[in-house]
Amino acid sequence: MLRQHGIRRRMAATTPLILAVLLLAFVIAVSLTHDRALARMAAETLIRVTLVVGFWIFVGNSGVVSFGHAAFACLGAYVSAWTTLKPAMKATLLPGLPDWLAAAEWPVAAAAVAGGGVAALVALATGAAILRLSGIAASIATFAFLAMVNTIWSNWTPMTGGTSSVVGLERYVTPWAALAWAVVALAVAAAYGASASGLALRATREDEVAAAASGIDRYRHRLLAYTLSAFFCGVGGALTGHFIGVINPDSFYLSLTFLMLAMLVVGGIGSLSGAVAGVMALSLAVELLVRMEKGVTLGVTTFALPPGSQEIIIAVAMILVLIFRPAGLLAGREIMLPARWVGGRADRTTDPTS
Amino acid sequence: MVLALDQVGVAFGGFRALSEVTLAVAPGQIVGLIGPNGAGKTTCVNVLTGFQRPTSGRVLLAGRAVSGLAAHRIRRAGVARTFQAGRLFTGLDVLDNLACTGVGLGLRRREAEHQASALLAWLGIATLESRPAAGLPYTDERRVAIARALMGGPRFLLLDEPAAGMSETEAADLAAVIRRIALERGIGCLLIEHNVGLVLSLASDVVVLDGGRVIERGDRAVILGSQAVREAYLGANLPEAA
Ligand SMILES: Nc1ncnc2c1ncn2[C@@H]1O[C@H](COP(=O)(O)OP(=O)(O)OP(=O)(O)O)[C@@H](O)[C@H]1O
Ligand SMILES: [Mg+2]
Numbered sequence: 001m002l003r004q005h006g007i008r009r010r011m012a013a014t015t016p017l018i019l020a021v022l023l024l025a026f027v028i029a030v031s032l033t034h035d036r037a038l039a040r041m042a043a044e045t046l047i048r049v050t051l052v053v054g055f056w057i058f059v060g061n062s063g064v065v066s067f068g069h070a071a072f073a074c075l076g077a078y079v080s081a082w083t084t085l086k087p088a089m090k091a092t093l094l095p096g097l098p099d100w101l102a103a104a105e106w107p108v109a110a111a112a113v114a115g116g117g118v119a120a121l122v123a124l125a126t127g128a129a130i131l132r133l134s135g136i137a138a139s140i141a142t143f144a145f146l147a148m149v150n151t152i153w154s155n156w157t158p159m160t161g162g163t164s165s166v167v168g169l170e171r172y173v174t175p176w177a178a179l180a181w182a183v184v185a186l187a188v189a190a191a192y193g194a195s196a197s198g199l200a201l202r203a204t205r206e207d208e209v210a211a212a213a214s215g216i217d218r219y220r221h222r223l224l225a226y227t228l229s230a231f232f233c234g235v236g237g238a239l240t241g242h243f244i245g246v247i248n249p250d251s252f253y254l255s256l257t258f259l260m261l262a263m264l265v266v267g268g269i270g271s272l273s274g275a276v277a278g279v280m281a282l283s284l285a286v287e288l289l290v291r292m293e294k295g296v297t298l299g300v301t302t303f304a305l306p307p308g309s310q311e312i313i314i315a316v317a318m319i320l321v322l323i324f325r326p327a328g329l330l331a332g333r334e335i336m337l338p339a340r341w342v343g344g345r346a347d348r349t350t351d352p353t354s
Numbered sequence: 355m356v357l358a359l360d361q362v363g364v365a366f367g368g369f370r371a372l373s374e375v376t377l378a379v380a381p382g383q384i385v386g387l388i389g390p391n392g393a394g395k396t397t398c399v400n401v402l403t404g405f406q407r408p409t410s411g412r413v414l415l416a417g418r419a420v421s422g423l424a425a426h427r428i429r430r431a432g433v434a435r436t437f438q439a440g441r442l443f444t445g446l447d448v449l450d451n452l453a454c455t456g457v458g459l460g461l462r463r464r465e466a467e468h469q470a471s472a473l474l475a476w477l478g479i480a481t482l483e484s485r486p487a488a489g490l491p492y493t494d495e496r497r498v499a500i501a502r503a504l505m506g507g508p509r510f511l512l513l514d515e516p517a518a519g520m521s522e523t524e525a526a527d528l529a530a531v532i533r534r535i536a537l538e539r540g541i542g543c544l545l546i547e548h549n550v551g552l553v554l555s556l557a558s559d560v561v562v563l564d565g566g567r568v569i570e571r572g573d574r575a576v577i578l579g580s581q582a583v584r585e586a587y588l589g590a591n592l593p594e595a596a
Contacts, residue, residue, distance in 0.1 A: 002471050004484040005449055196457035196466070203443050203454040210441040213403065214502065215429035215458030 009194070010342040015334045016190035019276050020183045023049065026280075027175045039175055045283040046178035047239045049276060052263045053185040054232025056275035058225045059264060061198055063205030064135055067257055068126075068142030071149035072230040073237030074252035075122055076115030078153070080238035081166050081247060083111040089168045096158020108172050112181070112238040119234025120227045127226040132219050134208075146257060153249035165248040173243040181239060185232045189272050192228060197221045255311065262318045268328020273335040281329060282314060289313055355416050356380050357402065357433060357510045357542060362411035364397055364566075371397045372566045374411070379510055379542040384532065386557030387546045388577075390586055393563040395546045396438060399512045402544070403435045404428040430459060434508035436499045438515050444488035448474070448498050451487050455505035466505070473501050477531065493524050500531065504539075511535060512544045517552055525552055532556055550587075554578070562586065 023046065030042040055069045082090075082097060083106040090102050106114070130141040154163045192198045201221040204211040211218060241247045259282070267278020289310045321328060358378035364371045372394045379385045387395050400406035402413055404425035413421045415431055423431070443451050449470050456466025474480045479497050482490070490498065496516055503511055513532070517525040529552055535541050547553045553560060554574045562570040562577065564586040570577060577583055 002449075002467060002483075005467060008484070194463075196461070196463040199446075199450065199454060199463060200457045202445070203458075206443040206445050207441055209405070209425075210437065210443065211454065211458070212405070212425035213429055213435055213437070213441075214455035215426050215460075215506070216454065217424075217426050217458075 007339050007342060011336045011339060012194060012334065013190070014337040014342065015272060016183075016186040018335050018337065019186050019273060023179055023182055023276075027179050030175060041283070041287045042175040043173055043178045043243055045279060046175060046182045047173065047236055047243060048259075048263065048279045048283060049182040050178070050185045050232055050239060051236030052260055052275050052279045053182070053189050053272065054229050054236060055260050056229075056264060056269070056272060057189050057192055057232065058222075058229035060269055060272070060275065061193065061201040061205065061225050062222050063269075064131075064222070065139045065261070066142040066226075066229075067139060067261075068145040068149075069229070069233045069260060070252045070254075070256040071146045072119035072123060072233035073240065073256060074149055074153060074249060075119045076112075076234030076237030077241035077247045077252060078160060078166070079115040079118045079234070080108070080111040080241055081169055083114055084108055084170060084242075085166070085168060093161050093166055093168075094159060096156075108170060108242060112235050112242075115238035116231040116234035119237070120231040123227045123230030124223065127223045131222040131226060146253070150249050150253050160249065163248060163250070165246045167246045169241050169245045169247065171242060171245045173239050178239060178243070181235055185235075186272070186276070188228065188232070189275075192225065193272060197224050201225055258311070259314070262314050264328075265318050266321045266328060268330040268332055270327060270332025271330055271334045274328050274330040274332065277329050282317065285317065286310055286314065355509070356414070357544075358414045359398065359401065359408075360412045360414055362398075362401055362408045362413070364394075364401060364406060365409045370566055372401070372408075375563070375566070375568055377544075377561045377568070377571075379544050381509060381542045382536050382540045383559070384536050384543045384545055384557045386553035386560035387544055387563065388548075388550055388553055388560060389563035389569075393586075394566040395563055396514055397566075398563070399435055399514050399544070399546065402428075402512060403433055426458065429455075429508075432507075432509035433512070434503040434505075434510065435512040436496075436503050436514055436516060438518070440495045440499050442487040442490070442495060442498060442502070444486075446487055448479075448482045448485050448487055448490070451498060452502050452505050455502050459506040461506070469505060470501075473504055477501050477504075492519055493528075496520070496528070497531070500535075504535070504541075507539070508541060510542045510544070512546075514546045515548060516545075517547055517549050525549060528552075529556055 027042055030038045051073060059066055082101050083104045087103055090097055126145055130138055130145065133141055153160045200216045203214060203216055204218040208218065237252060263278035263282050264275055266282055268274030289305065293305045293307055293310065325331065356378050359375050362375045363373050375398060387398060389395055397406060401408050404423050408421055412419045415433065420428055420431065443454060449467060452470030452473060453463060453466040456469055457463060471483060474483055477497060479494065482494055482498065500516065517528050520528060532543060532545065533556060536543050545553055545557060554577065559573065560571065560577050561568055562583050569582045569586060570580045
């Protein structure tokens with residue numbers, strides 16, 4: 001009788017594969033155009049996939065909205081800067097670094113992992129306090145955490161350069177490098193969703209009381225998801241730094257928080273596919289708008305949107321989705337191969353072999 | 355090895371929902387808990403399962419006070435419950451509803467699914483396995499809720515109005531299931547029901563609550579002969595004494 005479930009499981013396993021193939025196709029299509037601006041857009045989009053998929057691991061499974069994940073991106077970006085910048089550069093920009101960090105010249109991949117790792121450790125420590133709270137209180141506490149990290153980073157000048165930017169990060173993040181991390185994030189997110197902890201956490205999202213009566217320790221599963229989630233946001237932050245080459249605390253503050261939330265809401269918080277769809281939809285929309293902000297020439301007249309209208313239009317898009325499709329573009333569904341492709345008919349009610 | 359309330363009182367602000375309630379369930383025994391609406395029956399279950407802290411008195415499991423434990427810990431200690439309002443995880447299918455309890459009790463996901471499947475078969479509802487929990491017919495929803503509570507082999511099962519809204523035949527089927535749970539699995543059951551006939555036919559011991567106080571306790575004959583019980587119910591749905 002468990003046959004049906006086996007089929008369903010195999011179908012679910014195709015979700016991260018399909019999403020990875022779609023992202024791969026996107027990168028190939030963009031690189032065939034040889035358009036530098038498009039290549040940058042693709043890299044930026046794939047960094048956002050890592051960020052938002054990381055964000056989804058916690059928010060999607062727990063149902064607790066977090067406003068704090070941009071802070072994990074901030075930690076990841078600075079850790080990567082601390083460990084990869086040229087020592088001469090660090091001596092002038094960040095004079096307060098301890099000697100071992102001031103001298104460090106790590107490979108960029110190791111620095112990204114370290115960025116994610118530090119973000120995860122901070123999530124573990126702060127989550128231990130925050131995640132015992134119930135839904136809304138927990139959300140507000142994550143917001144306080146974001147504000148706290150931003151304030152510390154803006155004032156801890158010897159270590160962070162304060163509000164002035166840290167420059168000179170090696171700009172290694174091509175669409176391919178960003179794709180590699182996005183695929184890792186997808187694989188881990190899908191594996192977590194299929195795990196015992198993922199199931200338990202979704203049960204607490206559905207009904208806290210019934211979950212407790214099922215023996216589920218909500219706090220423990222939340223903390224695990226929060227830590228995993230922070231890892232990928234940390235990596236996403238590191239990638240962002242090495243994509244633009246310049247970081248400051250405000251590049252990982254309210255507008256990033258808003259963008260990540262908007263992407264998740266637009267795509268649909270209820271599925272991994274939704275998280276990816278939201279990133280793609282809004283990134284493409286933003287790209288269009290940026291081009292319009294620069295001005296579109298139609299015949300002899302040039303139309304240009306006023307600067308800053310990008311965020312307003314994202315906000316409007318999010319509100320429209322909330323009104324007309326509250327569960328998001330994918331409405332909680334996953335993209336997956338049909339049952340007959342994975343060796344079975346999901347609607348079979350009697351099984352002659354058992 | 356007994357689950358018990360010992361002199362338990364619960365106050366919500368100035369309102370006393372329970373006063374000095376004492377009751378006990380032994381393994382394999384079915385104890386009935388009846389009383390009019392608002393008598394405090396669900397509050398008893400909430401106290402026994404860690405969802406409500408008693409204001410006074412103790413909850414005892416095998417002689418150990420468990421009054422301060424979190425609900426999920428009490429479930430892991432072997433005290434399971436169902437809810438008056440089903441409370442299935444409506445976004446999940448039936449098998450995963452049961453598997454949730456399995457993983458909550460520390461099983462791996464596959465193990466949880468195997469145990470869930472076996473349990474559904476034992477209850478004769480294996481065909482529901484891959485149905486979404488949302489939109490199940492009422493009686494099936496009740497059975498799935500009981501199946502979910504049986505995951506991991508609890509020592510005690512507290513059933514909050516499992517037969518509410520069922521027809522006579524459906525209630526009789528349910529009675530057979532509850533009897534098997536107690537007899538074949540040795541699980542101590544606390545059965546809350548407005549269907550007093552059902553309770554009297556199953557329970558060896560019945561506790562009657564009214565206004566948060568125990569007004570009567572005993573076997574079928576004692577309950578049917580009790581003037582206090584008759585007054586509490588004002589004659590409503592209480593079967594005639596044989
Ligand atoms: N959390 C609460 N806060 C305040 N009052 C409560 C709370 N829970 C229950 N009560 C009150 O306590 C009394 C007992 O409630 P309880 O739910 O235990 O009754 P019950 O016997 O289960 O009734 P029913 O047969 O209607 O389910 C009721 O008057 C109810 O209004
Ligand atoms: Mg009740």
